[in-house]
Amino acid sequence: MKGDDEYLAGKHPILEAMKAGRSINKIFVSAQAQRHLVQPIMDEAKIRGIVVQQVDKSKLDRLVPDMQHQGVVAQAAAVAYVEVEDLLARAAERGEAPLIVLLDEVEDPHNLGSVLRTADCTGVHGVIIPKRRSASLTAVVAKTSAGAVEYVPVARVANLVQTMEKLKEAGLWIAGADAGAKEGFYDTNLTGPMAIVIGNEGQGLSRLVKERCDFILSLPMSGQINSLNASVAAGVILYEVVRQRQQALKKSGVKQATPAPDHA
Numbered sequence: 001m002k003g004d005d006e007y008l009a010g011k012h013p014i015l016e017a018m019k020a021g022r023s024i025n026k027i028f029v030s031a032q033a034q035r036h037l038v039q040p041i042m043d044e045a046k047i048r049g050i051v052v053q054q055v056d057k058s059k060l061d062r063l064v065p066d067m068q069h070q071g072v073v074a075q076a077a078a079v080a081y082v083e084v085e086d087l088l089a090r091a092a093e094r095g096e097a098p099l100i101v102l103l104d105e106v107e108d109p110h111n112l113g114s115v116l117r118t119a120d121c122t123g124v125h126g127v128i129i130p131k132r133r134s135a136s137l138t139a140v141v142a143k144t145s146a147g148a149v150e151y152v153p154v155a156r157v158a159n160l161v162q163t164m165e166k167l168k169e170a171g172l173w174i175a176g177a178d179a180g181a182k183e184g185f186y187d188t189n190l191t192g193p194m195a196i197v198i199g200n201e202g203q204g205l206s207r208l209v210k211e212r213c214d215f216i217l218s219l220p221m222s223g224q225i226n227s228l229n230a231s232v233a234a235g236v237i238l239y240e241v242v243r244q245r246q247q248a249l250k251k252s253g254v255k256q257a258t259p260a261p262d263h264a
Helices: 011-019 037-048 057-062 084-096 109-121 141-145 160-169 207-212 230-252
Strands: 006-009 024-032 049-053 070-077 099-103 126-130 153-159 175-177 194-196 216-218
Touching: 006 011, 011 024, 011 037, 011 070, 024 037, 024 057, 037 049, 037 070, 049 057, 049 084, 049 194, 057 070, 070 194, 084 126, 084 160, 099 109, 099 160, 099 230, 109 126, 109 141, 109 230, 126 160, 153 160, 160 175, 160 194, 160 207, 194 230
Parallel strands: 024 049, 099 126, 099 194, 126 153, 175 194, 175 216
Antiparallel strands: 006 070, 024 070
8 A cells, every 4th residue: 555645647647547447536637738638538537437627737736746747637546446246246255244335425534544444343345435525545545444445345436326226226225324313223123235324524415315215324312412423423333233233143043134114
């Protein structure tokens, strides 16, 4: 793992990196760049679903002070992303009910790193993040995860809601964490194939994501602050999943229960 974010600069290096399948978090294009130089990159990025952000040339100069960037710089992922199918395959290989965490626009890299650390400790098969308005796999995330980024696969998707529907088709139940839920999560069966959705640090779950959840989990609150940090909420819920699954295994030896609600 490198100790700093890796940046690629210049038209040809970035084009070749994309064609080679390199995991790229984002591409920065100078607002002053010549159109004919950056258009091929923008076209290729669109095909591959890579976010392109237009910035002032001075930002690119700061990102790569010793490189000729030609008005375009790409931020490469600290580690490679995987596909959602890889997460499900990982659970199948272990003979376990899938347990996946989805992050709905969690933008703080420290929160993402902390979630990955907890995910590793609780046996989560993988984490899913959206390509836009989300922290990505940078060196900051890697450091905060205390090495967990090397062991917990992360999938990056264009549309979180569509991904939730695919997970439902694969037999998973979608549980969203929200402070406004009526039923506490201790009263919900979490032993079956499960995807836990954690919302944004400030706004919680977005409307469309919340509507697609099979049920909503609420953590009991008794203080003056009405919400928990995203990574803390994830940790509390994931350890309840672990507790319930261990109890279910003790009772049955093999078979695990599935939640009661029906998919809409």
